[in-house]
Amino acid sequence: MTAELSSLTAESIQKELLGFLGERIKTDVEPDQDLFSSGLVSSMFAMQLVVHLEEAYDIAIVGPDLKFDNFRTVETMTSLVLRLRDASGPADDA
Amino acid sequence: MAEKPTIVKCLVWDLDNTVWDGTLLEDSDVELFPGIRDVIVELDSRGVLHSVASKNDHDMAWQQLEKLGLAEYFVHPQISWGPKSDAVKEIAERLNFAQTTIAFIDDLPTERAEVTFHAPEVRCYAAEQATELTELPEFSPEVVTVDATRRREMYQAGFRRDAEKESFKGPDEDFLRTLDLVMEIKRADEVDLSRVEELTLRTSQMNATGVHYSDEALRGLLADPDHEVLTVTLTDRFGPHGAVGVLLLRYHQNVWNLKLLATSCRVVTFGAGAVILNWLIDQAAKAGVDLAADFRPTDRNRMMDIAYRFAGFTNDPADNLAELDPPAGEGVQRLHLAPTPKNAPNTMQLIAPGLAADLSRRTDGAARG
Numbered sequence: 001m002t003a004e005l006s007s008l009t010a011e012s013i014q015k016e017l018l019g020f021l022g023e024r025i026k027t028d029v030e031p032d033q034d035l036f037s038s039g040l041v042s043s044m045f046a047m048q049l050v051v052h053l054e055e056a057y058d059i060a061i062v063g064p065d066l067k068f069d070n071f072r073t074v075e076t077m078t079s080l081v082l083r084l085r086d087a088s089g090p091a092d093d094a
Numbered sequence: 095m096a097e098k099p100t101i102v103k104c105l106v107w108d109l110d111n112t113v114w115d116g117t118l119l120e121d122s123d124v125e126l127f128p129g130i131r132d133v134i135v136e137l138d139s140r141g142v143l144h145s146v147a148s149k150n151d152h153d154m155a156w157q158q159l160e161k162l163g164l165a166e167y168f169v170h171p172q173i174s175w176g177p178k179s180d181a182v183k184e185i186a187e188r189l190n191f192a193q194t195t196i197a198f199i200d201d202l203p204t205e206r207a208e209v210t211f212h213a214p215e216v217r218c219y220a221a222e223q224a225t226e227l228t229e230l231p232e233f234s235p236e237v238v239t240v241d242a243t244r245r246r247e248m249y250q251a252g253f254r255r256d257a258e259k260e261s262f263k264g265p266d267e268d269f270l271r272t273l274d275l276v277m278e279i280k281r282a283d284e285v286d287l288s289r290v291e292e293l294t295l296r297t298s299q300m301n302a303t304g305v306h307y308s309d310e311a312l313r314g315l316l317a318d319p320d321h322e323v324l325t326v327t328l329t330d331r332f333g334p335h336g337a338v339g340v341l342l343l344r345y346h347q348n349v350w351n352l353k354l355l356a357t358s359c360r361v362v363t364f365g366a367g368a369v370i371l372n373w374l375i376d377q378a379a380k381a382g383v384d385l386a387a388d389f390r391p392t393d394r395n396r397m398m399d400i401a402y403r404f405a406g407f408t409n410d411p412a413d414n415l416a417e418l419d420p421p422a423g424e425g426v427q428r429l430h431l432a433p434t435p436k437n438a439p440n441t442m443q444l445i446a447p448g449l450a451a452d453l454s455r456r457t458d459g460a461a462r463g
Contacts, residue, residue: 045267047400066403 008057008085013078020052021074031074046071053077059084099232102142102217103191104169106182108200109148109155112221118150118158126162129225134167136228140235141242143189143249146171147181147198169249178205179212186216189249197232199224241289241336251333267441270364273330275442277369282340286325287312289337305388305426307342307354319456320345322449326370328361328442335361339370345453348414350378352387353422355398367401369439373446375405379433380450384414387429388421407431 014031021029024045029035036046049071050061059081061070070080110117114124134144144167148155152173159165170188172181178200186196193215200206201221209216219227227233235242259269280286287309315321326339338361342354352374357367378385387407391399407429421428438444 046404047397050400051396062399063409066400067408068404068406071404 008082010078010082013057013081014074016056017074017077020056024048029074031078033074034072035074036068036072049077053081057081057085059088100194101235102197102232103195104143104145104185104189104197105137105227105233106145106147106172106185106196106198107168108178108198108202108205108221109146109150109159109173111201112199112224113164114158114162118155122154122158124158126164127224131162131164133224133227134164137233138167138246139243140233140238141245142233142235143246144168145185146173147178147185147200148173149175149178167246169246169253177208177212179209182209182213182216186213199227237288239288244334244336247333248336251330251335255330255332270441273332273364273442275328275330275364277366277439277442277444277446278327279324279341279370279373279444279446280327281447282312282316282323282325284313284316286337287316287323289327290325290340305354305390305422312340312342315342324447326357326366328364328366338366341370341374343374343449344419346383346417349384349386349418350374350381351418352385355387357398365439365441367398368405369442369444371401371405372436372439373444375431375433376436377449378431379435381453383433384412385431385433386412386415386418387431388426389429390423390426402429405431 018029018031021035046068050066053059054061061080061084065080065084070076107113110124112127113130114126116124118124138144146155146159146168148171150173155173156165156171159168159171170185172184174181178198182196182198183193186193193213196213196215197217197219198206198209199219199221200209203220206218206220210218217232241248255273258272282290290309290312312323315323322341322343322345324341324343325337326341328335328338335358337358339357340354341352344351344353355367355370357370375385385407387402389395389399389402408431409427410430412430412432415428415430418428
């Protein structure tokens with residue numbers, strides 16, 4: 001699942017997340033759609049999202065990064081993933 | 095003092111020449127060994143689950159268990175011609191139990207050896223030991239709580255729930271609404287606390303705030319007007335989930351301090367943590383106070399951390415936290431939230447005391463008297 005980490009781009013993350021969401025909430029979403037105000041996902045699902053992002057992209061989302069706003073849309077989640085990937089430096093597990 | 099043995103949470107039975115006297119394929123009228131029914135019923139009442147690993151024709155063996163009036167006691171029975179170690183591992187996996195908490199009983203030494211070889215942590219017993227099992231310490235939990243006696247019932251309700259969830263096509267929240275969930279938050283009494291003790295004992299099932307309060311400490315606070323000890327139960331149309339949570343709250347002038355919030359893992363998927371927090375935030379908003387939640391990150395309470403953050407709790411400094419007692423224990427953070435009114439949950443019915451109203455009645459009374 002984490003095999004393609006080195007070639008991560010905003011585009012590939014978005015695509016994967018849209019697929020994951022579509023499968024889980026059984027409806028198609030747009031990258032800039034507010035998932036929470038639309039009532040599509042619950043706070044409970046938000047937790048599953050956190051765990052999914054961490055496992056799929058080998059990142060740790062802790063403390064202040066765990067705020068709602070970072071998970072509102074596929075776009076905000078994508079930038080969160082990219083920021084945390086950059087912060088953790090180049091992957092040493094080739 | 096000898097180390098206490100790990101309590102067996104599920105006992106897996108062989109059938110031929112262990113539960114009943116004979117081989118079902120040769121004698122379709124086999125009878126139970128004397129005393130077996132008593133052992134099964136007694137362990138069940140202690141909260142030990144039963145399952146089956148038998149090399150037999152599935153339908154025939156299950157019909158025989160039904161005929162003997164025992165079928166209802168067995169969860170996830172594995173009746174097939176495959177290796178028993180596979181059956182035992184499958185049962186552990188389905189129940190989400192560690193293999194160290196599984197026991198296996200069979201009359202054949204070769205079957206016990208096969209299980210031991212592939213699942214060395216599973217404890218094996220010979221069939222002739224069956225009637226002595228209830229005397230053994232590993233089958234004798236120290237505390238048998240209200241919930242333990244109903245554990246099988248709760249697991250079986252869980253299986254039916256899971257089966258329906260799998261066949262449900264739609265968002266999780268819509269599915270939750272079909273369950274007719276009712277959460278009750280109530281001020282605890284002694285009996286309620288003994289049910290929560292069950293939660294505390296089964297620590298592997300817990301998402302706690304990482305701050306431990308002993309049963310004794312909680313009991314001591316039951317009558318304290320500055321503290322609220324609250325327990326949470328959940329039921330749905332499949333049956334009870336039992337006691338699923340406990341809260342300890344300390345009132346201050348301008349802040350309520352949530353010192354403990356623990357929920358059972360069983361109810362994480364129902365969003366129970368978020369519903370409890372939402373209710374508390376709404377009550378604090380009604381009372382016009384801030385909330386401070388004590389939290390110590392551990393490797394087991396990640397879900398609770400996320401629940402707090404998503405509810406809006408932060409590490410940002412706040413002036414009114416100064417009036418609080420120092421946090422109980424090392425590494426305990428104090429998360430802060432300025433509450434705003436919240437809507438009632440849309441996935442379940444919530445029955446809960448009006449903390450804000452009760453408190454204001456109390457202060458009015460005190461001012462007059």
